[in-house]
Amino acid sequence: MRRIEIAGRRDAERRPEQRDCEQSHGRRQLCPRSGGHVQNVERGHRRRTGLTLAAPVRHETTPMRACGLAGSLRKGSYNRALLRAAITVAPSGLDIEVFERLGEMPLYNADVEAAGDPEPVAALKAAIGAADALLIVTPEYNYGVPGVLKNAIDWASRPPSSSVLDGKPIALMGATPGRTGTARAQLALRQSFVFTRSPVLPGPEVLVAEAHEKFAPDGTLRDEATREHVRELLQRLVRWTERLRPR
Numbered sequence: 001m002r003r004i005e006i007a008g009r010r011d012a013e014r015r016p017e018q019r020d021c022e023q024s025h026g027r028r029q030l031c032p033r034s035g036g037h038v039q040n041v042e043r044g045h046r047r048r049t050g051l052t053l054a055a056p057v058r059h060e061t062t063p064m065r066a067c068g069l070a071g072s073l074r075k076g077s078y079n080r081a082l083l084r085a086a087i088t089v090a091p092s093g094l095d096i097e098v099f100e101r102l103g104e105m106p107l108y109n110a111d112v113e114a115a116g117d118p119e120p121v122a123a124l125k126a127a128i129g130a131a132d133a134l135l136i137v138t139p140e141y142n143y144g145v146p147g148v149l150k151n152a153i154d155w156a157s158r159p160p161s162s163s164v165l166d167g168k169p170i171a172l173m174g175a176t177p178g179r180t181g182t183a184r185a186q187l188a189l190r191q192s193f194v195f196t197r198s199p200v201l202p203g204p205e206v207l208v209a210e211a212h213e214k215f216a217p218d219g220t221l222r223d224e225a226t227r228e229h230v231r232e233l234l235q236r237l238v239r240w241t242e243r244l245r246p247r
């Protein structure tokens with residue numbers, strides 16, 4: 001797996017303290033003086049607002065980070081198991097960090113938001129903002145997206161002018177004991193990400209049907225074809241994310 005390096009801005013465009021850091025450290029990474037200015041940046045936010053935020057510069061040995069979200073709270077969830085399986089087949093150079101706190105998010109309420117993001121919401125936004133990409137694993141409820149996941153996406157989409165979802169590359173997967181593999185839920189999710197301007201990987205579609213036959217009782221994904229499919233999705237997500245980076 002090729003490691004990635006994000007093209008930095010021209011020197012004149014970088015903040016003075018960044019230039020100083022580069023001169024003194026010889027690299028543009030994790031400088032305490034500038035508050036860790038090469039940590040992930042909300043690219044869409046910068047693009048939309050024109051604010052001078054940190055340059056999206058990454059040292060070539062830094063792995064790509066994907067934030068993993070599973071839209072089920074169930075302990076024995078097939079979708080959470082699928083996300084765990086993704087971690088085991090991820091290409092080298094891709095770290096998947098699962099955000100496990102969707103069950104703590106309050107239902108979206110603009111009055112609550114106006115008083116300030118509740119802590120789990122702030123944590124979700126921080127996790128997405130710090131990631132290069134999102135990996136979402138969705139169950140299908142009544143041909144749609146489960147409320148737990150939709151609620152989290154609604155919070156993360158706020159405010160639209162500076163949402164952490166803006167420009168964030170996304171890959172989708174889903175598992176169900178049914179025969180359609182969450183195809184309808186995934187289609188509905190794609191629709192949500194039109195408004196947030198999040199580029200969703202067109203394919204391959206990872207539709208895990210008859211999940212009860214593909215996972216072992218301990219949640220291990222034992223179906224080799226599905227494992228291969230997930231591996232291919234993640235490889236494409238890496239290429240998709242690299243391609244979408246601002247130059």
Ligand SMILES: Cc1cc2nc3c(=O)[nH]c(=O)nc-3n(C[C@H](O)[C@H](O)[C@H](O)COP(=O)(O)O)c2cc1C
Pocket residue numbers: 072073074076077078079080139140141142143144175176177178179180181182
């Ligand atoms: C309210 C509800 C609606 C459901 N609707 C669908 C559906 O439309 N299509 C489907 O394939 N499965 C449907 N199911 C079955 C889920 O796919 C199944 O419960 C699955 O195990 C949920 O994902 P999880 O294992 O990650 O919790 C539904 C389940 C519930 C509880």
